[in-house]
Amino acid sequence: MRAVCLLSGGMDSTTLAYVAKDMGYDIIALHFTYGQRTEAKERECARTIARMLDAAEFVEISLEHFKKIGASSLTDTSIPVEEYGGEEEGMPSTYVPFRNANLLAIATSLAEARRAEAIFIGVQTGDYPGYPDCRPEFIEAFQRVVDIGTAGDPRITLMTPFVRMSKVDIIRKGLELGVPYEHTWSCYQNNDLACGICSSCHYRREAFRELGLEDPIAYEE
Known part of the structure; x- marks a missing residue:
């Protein structure tokens, strides 16, 4: 069995790739660069994780159009980048317009070309107001697009087991599978020391704290 795993180098996508490997899939790691602030660090982490997973292939694709489109603090x-300030209201500045539709479209092309049966994407809405393209309804709708728009041999299934899980649940699962979290990156701002104050850093650190563990990456604050 083969699976395309969207591998950003972050905590969720890395854990999910380990889940896919544990399920018996041969991993085709798909990594995207799109002018995000932490592009260099994310690439480094994704390559390291793909190597540790003995991925059959590491495919890196550049999506420069997101930089031109703008309207996100990740690319502009x-x-x-907003600091975490409790309950967030409205759309975060880090939302990249319709990003997951773009990523899944390319992942589907790759899966069809490689005759993969599954696409794993680590969308997750448990800890904070979800981006619209992370909602279960979006994934369900995109599955219909995949079913209609591909040859269907083999059928490609979108796998999103984390969509309703919390960060704590995800880390707990990752620890069972031996995920090397020291080689993952979640910070929205920095490539060297994680800022510790953006929402992504906040939710990551809080999840480790709730489990009584120390996050293995270094922080500025």
């Missing part, structure tokens, strides 16, 4: 440095 003139827009500040």
Whole structure:
């Protein structure tokens, strides 16, 4: 069995790739660069994880159009990355417009070309207000697009087991599988020391704290 695993280098996608491997899939690691602030660190982590998973292939694709489209603090440095401040209201500045549809479309092309049976994507909405393209309804709708728009031999299934899980649940699962979290990156801002104050850093650190563990990566604050 083969699976395309969207591997950003982050905590969720890395854990999910380990889940796919544990399920018996041969991993085709798919990594995207799109001008995000932490592009260099994410690439480094994704390559390391793919190597540790003995991935059959590491495919890196550049999506420069997101930089041109803008409207996200991940790709436009003139827009500040928000610090975590409790319950967030409205759409976070880090939302990249319709990103997951773009990523899944390319993942589907790759899966069809490699005759993979599954695509694993680590969308997760448990700890914070989800981006619209992380909702279960979006994944269900995109599955219909895949079913209609591909040859169907083999059928490609979108695998999103984390969509309703919390960060704590995800880390707990990863620890069972021996995920090397020291080689993952979640910070939205920095490539060297994690900022510790963006929402992604916050939710990651809080999940480790809730489990009584120390996050193995280094932080500024």
